Amino acid sequence: MTNAALKTQSNDPSFKDLLDELQWRGLVALNTDEDALRKALNETKITYYIGFDPTAPSLHLGNLVQLLIMRRLQLAGHKPLALIGGSTGLVGDPRPTAERTLNTKETVSEWVEKLGKQASRFLSFEGDNPARLVNNLDWTAPLSAIDFLRDIGKYFRVGTMLSKDAVSARLNSEHGISYTEFSYQILQGYDYLELFRRYDCTLQMGGSDQWGNLTSGTDLIRKVEGKSVHILATPLITNSDGQKFGKSEGNAVWLDAEFTSPYAFYQFWLNVDDADVIDRLKVFTFLTKAEIEDLAKQTAEAPHLRAAQKRLALEVTTLVHSAQAAQAAIDASAALFGQGDLAALDIDTLQSALGELPNTQAAIGTPITQLLIETGLVDSISAGRRAIKEGGVYVNNEKIIDEAAVLNDLLHSKFAVLRRGKKTLAGVFAL
């Protein structure tokens, strides 16, 4: 369970202090009293937390931003609390679009387990400032509705609650908002209070879209305990073209290898735009300022070599999966995107490369459309036919023209490389 990558990480000593580095990396969108926060970070070892709600069976790239900033603070000697939202996940934070569908308690608790394990991979649980995993269900589950309303609810003004962006956006939309999601901010505020009491936690971090929920905690602590605590919000990562970051072919990029294979993960990073790659290096790697500036220079001078993308893909894949997985992805990429003559690849290289891809077994004579479905390259036979009609399907780099084509050419009498478009690949092992 220990992650070898943890040992090699460090903050960049060339910065005056941690906050400077975080700002340079573009990780600070908003924060409470900056001088006080800087002072706290520089002069003391504080305890801080970030919450992750179990809304899916895996964490995604947005969560990774948070995990890495957590790690950066831990490297500076501060104590991380990774909170998995066993209770908040049951309620669901208000999204700007529409009400969430509630998941069953069983599902959520399963996800809590999974996310906890995943998050643990990015933090050290050893040394002087070990990370701690907490679950807000521990303190909210025993709370009765009456206690909740009397002891906590009394501190929250509805006017303030209504003014939060997440709430007002929903109120102004045709979807409205349920009392359940409206209450979310109270739960998150209460979490901060509870962590402040239990662990003397004085900093909460989170995405800037969570600002309303973050301030809910500081307000509560000020009212109840008379103490002023900190918030640091990270910006939402967006692509330079304004599109959502973290999607590959319309799907989220997950940290769990079962949902996004290490190969697909590697490819995702390799395909980052020139315009974005330097920002990504700052956020998602522990490379120093000097190293990143060097890569920026290389990108400017020889963009086609994509040195920055390659380094980024290597670093992040190593971090999230492993050095071995990253190397396998690199080898597979080199083989499959190589000079084009797949037949020239030797059996072992081809076999392991295909193993990195989504793959399936099939007999000679199987329709190509069926193979496309089995490997997940398309969702339906119609989509497969369409893809062929559009000239976007290749078997062993040969374009397929006929919608009814079947598998017949094999490499080394064993394999076939299936491709949709330029870079979506899958393997077929002949039976």
Added chain:
RNA sequence: GGCUAGUUACCCAAGUGGCCAAAGGGAACUGACUGUAAAUCAGCUGGCUCAGCCUUCGGGGGUUCGAAUCCCUCACUAGCCA
């Protein structure tokens, strides 16, 4: 509790009895150009045993030769009234 207006494909949004598998835009995907880029241009986007057929327009029921379109009912949403 009452009244009014809504609920359309991934998102926004047109359509108000047959010409609707459903306009338009966004986004995704594919092709060309490239660097496994960006921009641009073109194509394409329910499913299938694919020149045809099947299932879709909040859920259920009904009217009709025929419904996304009309009626009833339920759910949800917004606004107003209580």
